[in-house]
Amino acid sequence: MQIYLPIAELSVDVFLLLGLGAGIGFLSGMFGVGGGFLMTPLLIFIGIPPAIAVATQANNVIASSVSGCFSHWSRGNVDFKMGGILLAGGFAGSTIGVALFALLRDLGQIDLVINLSYVVLLGTVGVLMLLEGTRALLRRRRKVGPGKLHAHTWLHGLPLKTRFRRSRLYISALLPFAIGFGVGVLSAIMGVGGAFILVPLMIYLLGMPTAMVVGTSLFQIIFVSANVTFLQATQNQTVDVVLALLLIVGGVVGAQFGGRVGAKLPGDTLRLLLGVLILGVALRLSLELVVRPEDLYSLGIPG
């Protein structure tokens, strides 16, 4: 059954979209990630214009982050002070990101930038996860304990030191602000919540307790993606609510089942699988960049 997407101005099979939402929802439930980094490329593969895929996915991310954040909040696993500073950076970053998006779109380079950002980021994260996953597997066999948790570097010498009670940290507020800013820019350009970058940075760079990380990052992501959605809607008119709604419905159902399967698999195996998946998407996207296109010419958006 075809449905016409009013903003994308094309018709797509309803069940394809619901299935896509459910599939990504399943994976996100299983791996505990938002899944935006998989959804946006897939939307582009099925023919949704990249600009609309990115903006609509930001809308979709709000829904999945809200439901996730609520359950972490009820367990007291959200550091609002840390989240607030990340958020301030995120707001600034995503606002600049959306403006950059509009500029690149006018220049006709937005598709390239979206594609390149995905290849670089997914490639890096995928390789790191694979390395980390294999190392963890080996470590489990050799029974070697983990390394030191808090290494002191120049990052701890930055000004504006602030105490974060919930996370039991005393670090410069500039650090979470900068992280929030960077992820905010990416969130606007790539249509992702950015948890897959935010979470490792919060664990390894800030040294936050793992239990706090997921809830706090979700808290920040809700507001940053709300900001991205609003700005994309006002500046670029690229948010397709019909598309977003279909993806949300599929995603909610899929995440239910994914969560159950994920709970049964060991963490190391999960991380390895996720790493393979991320690398696969990165490879598929990089092919589009390096293989000579069938037609060197393409049509821009008519004025």
Place this chain on the structure above:
Amino acid sequence: MSPAVRPSARALVVCLLVAVGVTVPARATGLVADLSSHLVAITSGFAGADVLLFGAVDGPGDVVVVVRGPERDQPVLRKSNVAGIWMNTARMTFERVPSFYYVAATRPLEEIAGEPVLRANQFGVERLPIAAPAARAGGRAAEEWRAALIRNKRREGLYVGEPRHVTLLGQRLFRASVHLPANVPTGLYRAETYLLRDGQIVSAQTTPLSISKLGLEADLYAFAHERPAAYGVIAVLAALVAGWLAHLAFRRS
């Protein structure tokens, strides 16, 4: 014939002429044409549509049917390889390009009329008056850009040339089925029907065709473009509520 009968016969003829005159434009002698529908509505189930163009001619001849979409400025982008990556490096904007063009005829166009007639009436995708701005490109480069525009439009199903696609029934009735793909641009279209004899146009008729979004789709599109801030707020709120509902559903199970 008695003179008493004549006035009533004349009245009948006048009546018939008036009745015919309502449906036939005065200048289109020898040709009547109409569309199966003058409004194509793009609604939530829209996956393309077929519009039937049909009519009658008063004798043998060739029929050419042209359907044109609204004119727009169309940019074309060209990729080239920069450091191993294919990226858009050049851009050319063609002004006032038909967003949709369909041509069909009873025979291949070249057999129906000579090149000057075909060109003057823009019969055939290749004869559309599309030209790159002279200041930007000339000669072979201009031709390449133009060919690229037409090739891409064809690939999207928005430029269609189908010789022999107009079928004649008993030398009098004709019909042609015009396919509008799902990505058809909205706006006011023009369906032109021409009757040609001995390579010359003897009759022509133009029928308007409106393609527009209707219902929820139209409202959403208009809302998103006319009141983007309100649209953005509603999109965010809808997602928040959906996420909250999902949370409630999760908690119960």
